[in-house]
Amino acid sequence: MSTISKAALATLQRRLGYEFSDQALMIRALTHRSAVGEHNERLEFLGDAFIGFIVAQIFFDRFPDVDEGTLSRLRASVVSGRALAQVARQLDLSDFLLLGESERKSGGRHRDSILADALEALAGAVMMDATHTEAQTVVARWLAESLDAASPNAAADAKTRLQEWLQARGEPLPEYQVIEVLGQDHKQSFRVECVLPCRKLATEAVGTARRRAEQAAAELMLGKLTGVSGD
Helix, strand or coil: CCCCCHHHHHHHHHHHCCCCCCHHHHHHHCECCCCCCCCCHHHHHHHHHHHHHHHHHHHHHHCCCCCHHHHHHHHHHHHCHHHHHHHHHHCCHHHHCECCHHHHHCCHHHCHHHHHHHHHHHHHHHHHHCCHHHHHHHHHHHCHHHHHHCCHHHHCCHHHHHHHHHHHCCCCCCEEEEEEEECCHHHCEEEEEEEECCCCEEEEEEECCHHHHHHHHHHHHHHHHHHHHCC
């Protein structure tokens, strides 16, 4: 895609839940640096900070009794590149990205880093186009599923506990792979595998979000490890 039609822009704005006053801002946010013209890196910089602020404020208000470390882990679970790329996929952003020829041919529109960057750039564009309060509301709505999935108990989550268990023993970190996506569009489920190559162990779990499936697979892995080790 070298240009974006008015119909496509209208479709995306409905998905975003926001109509831009300055359409040029929206187009710039969708333009990768490999394409001709103004690209989205500056908006990405702004949106990255804006998303971080929104998520931090929501968790600060939602969990008044948790410590800084837990708040930081909660925020990281929502603002990671993988998490933002998943949000971008839920919005079908890949259909609207403007990429250079080399990125198009190499499948760049489906790459986590490009999708996450585009989502951040759109957040920056909304921040520039709307009032601060309206922009916060719009972007928080995009992140609602990720925000709702996070909790202080999950902050000391299975993935973190598994990582700490392995690091304490000087072992490599686990590998997570999506091995099947079930359903269509916004009703998808993910079957994820957690693998420890050095121990030749693997577990599988299914969740309505990739993150949840990974957590469940990590929990199963912890059960295997404690059974194997006797810890």
